[in-house]
Amino acid sequence: MSRLVVRGVVKRYGPVTALAGVDLDVPSGSLVAVLGPSGCGKTTLLRCVAGFEVVDGGEIAVEGRTLAGPRTSLPAQRRGVAVVPQEGALFPHLSVRDNLGYGLSRAERRTGRVDEMLELVGLPGYGHRMPHQLSGGQQQRVAVARALAPRPSLILLDEPFSALDAALRAELRRDVRQALRAVGATGILVTHDQGEALSVADQIAIMRDGTIVQYGSPTSVYHEPADPWVAAFVGEAVLLPATVRLGRADTALGVLPVAGMDTDSGAAEVLLRPEQIRLVPRAGAAVTATIEAHHFYGHDALVTLRLDDQIQVVARTPGTTSAAVGTAVGVQVDGHVRAWSTGARQPKPAPAAGPGDGRRRCPINNRLSSA
Known part of the structure; x- marks a missing residue:
């Protein structure tokens, strides 16, 4: 009731x-x-x-x-x-x-x-x-x-x-x-x-x-946001252009399974959370990247990666993970992505709080989250 x-x-x-x-x-x-x-x-x-x-x-x-x-x-x-x-x-x-x-x-x-x-x-x-x-x-x-x-x-x-x-x-x-x-x-x-x-x-x-x-x-709300605006506002988000066909999205991070999309195929924008992106040994990896920044928070860290096609993404790794700037690594994605057909994109929200309030700013999408 x-x-x-x-x-x-x-x-x-x-x-x-x-x-x-x-x-x-x-x-x-x-x-x-x-x-x-x-x-x-x-x-x-x-x-x-x-x-x-x-x-x-x-x-x-x-x-x-x-x-x-x-x-x-x-x-x-x-x-x-x-x-x-x-x-x-x-x-x-x-x-x-x-x-x-x-x-x-x-x-x-x-x-x-x-x-x-x-x-x-x-x-x-x-x-x-x-x-x-x-x-x-x-x-x-x-x-x-x-x-x-x-x-x-x-x-x-x-x-x-x-x-x-x-x-x-x-x-x-x-x-x-x-x-x-x-x-x-x-x-x-x-x-x-x-x-x-x-x-x-x-x-x-x-x-x-x-x-x-x-x-x-x-x-x-976190895993199934209504639109890209909500995805970017609630937590840190990696939003990438993609082409979707038969339930799979072709992205800069490889071909990834799609869970939930407003159309069956076509140009789209896909959502990943940084914790879905894993760093793996470069040898044999389908996607490689270079570490451009490493932001350490104790229990975890945010690692900025530049992919071979110059797209930047952010991965969340355990605080014990060693990630030296300039190192070449392999990149692997866990789980599904959420997708919206191109045109569903809403303007990114303004930052919800200022610096010094106990939260950290994502270097890619400029969002703030709890430290």
Whole structure:
């Protein structure tokens, strides 16, 4: 059963259409990540669900109760929806305990709900502290606990980890996900971080230009992107021209089997992920290349290869693999490729985040991914 149902939601700001008919179903007890580049409408969607914005068209319902529609627009405080903003927004003059108890009745505060929530987010015994005595990660944990305390129908997380360093961000999102599951909460996570969406969400909604262009599990979005734009936006992608015939694509990396294409044959663009490309001994290899760059990240590395026909591709290799620049190697592809007939190509998305946010930039397609 869907906890949240969004149907044909439109939101305009003067001549600008921020949401152009958004449809979304969020199953009860699940966490859905809304992912997209800056300006795509993901935060506007969250604000419309929360009741901070009045929609110009469409309907929003939670548990069958209409929150927004042609004749209805409930105020935010009557929606039963909790919001965790980017900075936590704790009341600085209240203790942690008082922050958590702010939205609870006196009876609920007496039942030990506050202590239960502190235990849930890993902060038992912190109730007496003031917000300024907490680290950034601890403040966000308290913000999540405060949102969950009144048992909301839906919790909205607006890039709640973006201000934290990479290591703390990974730890906190893992703990927050466990906390949501522990109480069976239904949530929407708005993020620009592809790695974050892939690692914590049950479903991912990819937004572009005010609409949802793909909605599915992290596995399907990554391995079966709806179009080349989604392929390039979600993770690192190697996109190559090809000619497809009888289920096989003739590419610069050899003739490769095709899984999924919008036509049976003809000129196409194919998708590989860098982890599909393996370096093998040059002797006897059908395709050879020269290593042009080696970007080491510890657990793995990205190796830039120039093929004999001067096309560049990127391979992801284990961090233990030796790959000296200038070395000639053989190249082999594992698995199938996904293909789109020429003409299906969408413009590449703008970078979703800037340098220094804990992610790395692919030297070929200029995309960013979690380090």
